[in-house]
Amino acid sequence: MTQTVPTRDRLLDAAERLFAEHGLDGTSLRRITTAADANLAAVNYHFGSKLELVRAVFERRLAPMNGERLRLLDAAVAAAAPAAPDLRAVLHAFLAPALSLGRKDGREFFVLIARAHSTPHAEVQSAIVEQFGDVIARFGGALQAALPEVPLPELFWRVHFTIGALCHTVVNTDLLRLASGGLCDDADETAVLARLLDFAVAGMSGGAAR
Amino acid sequence: MTQTVPTRDRLLDAAERLFAEHGLDGTSLRRITTAADANLAAVNYHFGSKLELVRAVFERRLAPMNGERLRLLDAAVAAAAPAAPDLRAVLHAFLAPALSLGRKDGREFFVLIARAHSTPHAEVQSAIVEQFGDVIARFGGALQAALPEVPLPELFWRVHFTIGALCHTVVNTDLLRLASGGLCDDADETAVLARLLDFAVAGMSGGAAR
DNA sequence: GGATCGGTCAAACGTTCGTTTGATACGCTT
DNA sequence: AAGCGTATCAAACGAACGTTTGACCGATCC
CATH class of the missing domain: 1.10.10.60 (Homeodomain-like)
Known part of the structure; x- marks a missing residue:
């Protein structure tokens, strides 16, 4: 055969x-x-070697996802220019590609990414981090522009919280379906994204949102 | 010796x-x-066996933490009775013991817990989940009382996001310190808790907070 | 048509793993 | 002092691991 x-x-x-x-x-x-x-x-x-196989598995999915993130961010910045970009649009550019990847063919991969993020192997860890350099720099600047009244350290903390919500959502939706007794359905991706965006926008702007 | x-x-x-x-x-x-x-x-x-050792390591830390959570929740409910408990107090009861454990002698343990949460071993996974039954039930009810205007599925989703922010915060503060270039200091535990609480309260109440 | 090269194959390499075994030493009680 | 669990020890067990080896196959090129 x-x-x-x-x-x-x-x-x-x-x-x-x-x-x-x-x-x-x-x-x-x-x-x-x-x-x-x-x-x-x-x-x-x-x-x-096995390690090189692991690196190849990561790169195959991470490169397109982060590319899409930067593409969406460029669009959001251009749409608002010369004014500051819209917070929700920036967060959408950051969250949507990850959420989307975590639910298509890359569903299993995203579980892997979250696990590997806390892997004991330093080589694997650094191989992943390298893929995010541009994304961190670009989105950091955009968020600072969108939320000029929030001090920079505060901003970092809230981004940190947001990333946590994102990762936990993508990886552990099964757990939520279980805990909610089937009440929470994650079949509708745009609905999940909308909920996550609501949560992130509210949290990022510190209760004084909209 | x-x-x-x-x-x-x-x-x-x-x-x-x-x-x-x-x-x-x-x-x-x-x-x-x-x-x-x-x-x-x-x-x-x-x-x-090695598996039983793993279970013992988990139980030694999880039992006191979840006990403290329920104790704080009882206090928050009693303080507000017969009115609905305060949202921030409930979230504090949920977040504070975990954040505290993740920074004292249990710092390393909490990293382990987050890793084990996505462990390939089903036996380990179920051994952990069993420890959280009471906490899930009690806090679910309390949050529903504190946020009566939020539909139940919506509530579950937001709790899910909050847990993600909590876990990511406890486990990956090193990553934040690195990404922020030392701007974000996690030495002050009460300050970190306050930031996380602000974020969670804002996100949980959906932008219409306070 | 013989040589070459990318690809696949079974088999074996040495290492490390979790677990088991049987002997040995210590602190009790009788 | 004898007997008896508790605890520790060195040594070995079989199994599974990542990697290496050398033979084999088919297409391509000179």
Whole structure:
């Protein structure tokens, strides 16, 4: 039986799914290569090592997501120029691509990202952080412009809280559905985004919002 | 050289620290027993297995924290009775013990808890969730009373966001200090709690706060 | 048509893991 | 002093891990 998808891609797909499901250390190359219908040596041949495979899995998803974030931010800044960008528009540019990725084909990947963020491996951690340099710098400036009355340290803290809400939402929606007894439905992505945006805008502007 | 601290406790201390530092799978019984100045077989003798050791590490910290949460909630409810409890007081009862635990002797433990929350091991996961049954039920009711105008599903979502902000704050303050270039100082616990409370109150009440 | 190269394969490498075992030492009670 | 659990110890167990090796296959090029 011939494979139409290249082995390298099948390895990435299988690794992403299994990493998210069982963690980095909990997923052996044997499970990955078996799931990808490839030979055990395939990972070391195509990627060099397990660590390089992990890095490849991350880069495949993170680059498009952060690119989309910056694209939306540019649009929001341009729409408001020369005035300060709208807070909700900036937060939308930051939250929407992540929320979207966390629910499409990248659902499992986002679980993985959150787990890897607290991984014991320093190499993995730094490999991820590198992908966010531009995003941090650009959004920091935009938020400062949108909320000029908020002191900079205060702003950082609130962004920190917002990121926490975002990550927890993407990763643990199952937990919410469970805790709410099925009351909370996460099927409607735009509704979830709207709720998260409401929460973030209110929190970011410190109760004096709108 | 005689040990004044029982081996069992030394094992718990070493395991908590190493689990938080290197993850559950990344920490071998050999490292734990070496750090605890105990024999390799000590874990299996005192706890039966590595999994039981993990459960013991969790229970030692979670039980007091959730107990303190419920105690503070009782006080907040009693203080306002027969009127509805104050939103900020309820959120304080929920957030303060967790934030406090995440910064005292339990600092490393809280990192561990956040990591274990997304652990691949189902046994570990369920062992943690069991510890939160009472807290979820009690705080759910109190928040509903404090925010009668917010529909129940909406309420669950906002609690979900708040928990995300809390976890991210406790676990990743180092990341914030780094990203802010030292602007954000987390040394003052009451100040951090105040900021988190401001954010949560604003977000929970949906911009119409105070 | 022989050589070359990317890709795949089974098999084995050495290491580390959690757990088990049997012996040994200490502090009780009788 | 003898007997008996409790606790600790070194040593070994089998299993699973990431990685390496050398042979094999098919397409492409000279």
